[in-house]
Ligand SMILES: Nc1ncnc2c1ncn2[C@@H]1O[C@H](COP(=O)(O)OP(=O)(O)OP(=O)(O)O)[C@@H](O)[C@H]1O
């Protein structure tokens with residue numbers, strides 16, 4: 001039971017990551033491979049501020065969101081000068097930079113040692129202690145993200161994002177400031193990723209840079225593609241499948257240690273097979 | 289020649305000695321074009337002559353090196369939202385409708401600068417009246433429309449701002465002759481009903497002969513000839529430009 005709860009918490013954290021990245025990749029069509037950087041900013045904000053500065057979880061989360069938004073604003077301005085493949089390259093360059101900051105600014109982040117002992121959130125004076133309680137918190141945040149995402153994609157703002165994805169130059173002709181739209185959605189997605197990072201840091205109670213590497217960004221991107229670009233439900237589905245995948249491998253008969261190693265291969269294989277046979281993902285309406 | 293053709297009305301939109309450079313390519317090499325209120329003007333010329341670039345220069349989406357774009361004889365900043373706000377609408381070459389969006393959503397995008405929801409709805413109803421085929425398909429993804437319907441949608445989308453000038457880049461491209469005729473009838477109707485000035489890029493002068501007031505013939509980024517369509521036809525200048533170069 002405890003393990004099921006663990007899987008559910010992780011699924012909801014990754015659902016937040018997937019839904020937020022989908023806003024950028026699926027709706028606006030920006031192939032961003034830097035989402036783990038914002039995830040990390042949120043996690044480190046909570047790690048640093050709660051452990052050694054005495055901040056509460058929610059304050060630290062809010063600060064993390066602001067930091068992520070600021071980083072996204074800057075990254076958005078630079079990468080906004082590029083399109084297509086170049087955009088993807090520039091974005092993953094930023095992931096590497098942020099990762100190096102986590103790793104090398106040791107006076108703040110403790111570098112490879114990581115930050116242990118991150119406390120659980122406190123709500124109305126009582127601490128969230130059990131994993132079941134934490135699950136409720138993470139589901140609440142996932143539902144909020146879901147609602148925000150749905151609201152965005154159904155609004156005229158969301159329609160403009162889809163227009164950018166299809167034909168940005170054509171959209172500009174109608175008076176849209178497309179650069180601004182791209183910057184805003186990138187910042188919103190970064191803030192949501194930071195929330196996922198906060199939850200993760202507090203839940204696992206230990207963070208180190210390795211969780212926020214380029215690999216992680218690719219992992220998140222893969223689950224978005226699996227679920228389907230421009231489909232909010234799809235990202236939730238993709239997150240659950242990817243979190244459960246090791247269990248599924250075990251279920252179909254792989255011994256646990258092999259299943260663990262098979263994981264990476266399976267993620268990779270899923271991505272390749274999707275590109276070959278179903279580039280729009282499970283529920284997506286369009287291809288990468 | 290110019291003054292003979294045009295009457296005393298104020299010149300609505302004018303390009304004055306515009307040069308556009310794409311790196312080493314001089315897409316426009318000192319082109320001057322003028323559009324009066326309410327007239328239909330054709331831009332003709334071989335592939336690569338700079339027709340699309342004229343329209344893009346008006347919209348500020350081409351790298352203008354020198355020269356001026358004037359609206360009511362005054363300079364203005366050619367950036368798209370300023371241009372649209374003045375009542376100039378652009379229907380780009382290749383239609384460029386948003387295929388994953390519905391007909392209605394495409395029209396809403398066209399009316400982006402309108403702001404007021406009621407006004408937007410009123411205009412949408414109006415353009416759907418002009419193009420009944422679109423009304424029936426209002427909730428259809430525009431990617432599934434036929435080529436002709438997509439062209440009508442592209443034009444309708446431009447009309448959402450109630451433009452004073454409509455710039456149409458090769459609306460006949462890839463359409464069957466019968467559909468082309470329909471599209472040109474629509475264009476004429478828009479012009480007559482609303483007094484919208486229309487600039488239409490077109491290869492085939494015969495198909496627009498009946499509807500245009502004047503035509504410019506571009507070659508190599510310059511205006512090689514201009515005049516009434518009949519004059520251009522009889523002067524033989526068209527053959528020279530279209531057949532004279534490969
Ligand atoms: N984005 C661009 N980058 C580089 N060169 C360009 C660009 N756009 C146009 N050109 C060049 O500018 C010249 C004029 O192009 P333009 O599109 O205006 O021609 P056109 O008359 O519209 O031709 P067509 O009938 O083929 O549409 C061409 O030589 C073209 O190659």
Ligand SMILES: [Mg+2]
Pocket residue numbers: 339340341381457
């Ligand atoms: Mg052209």
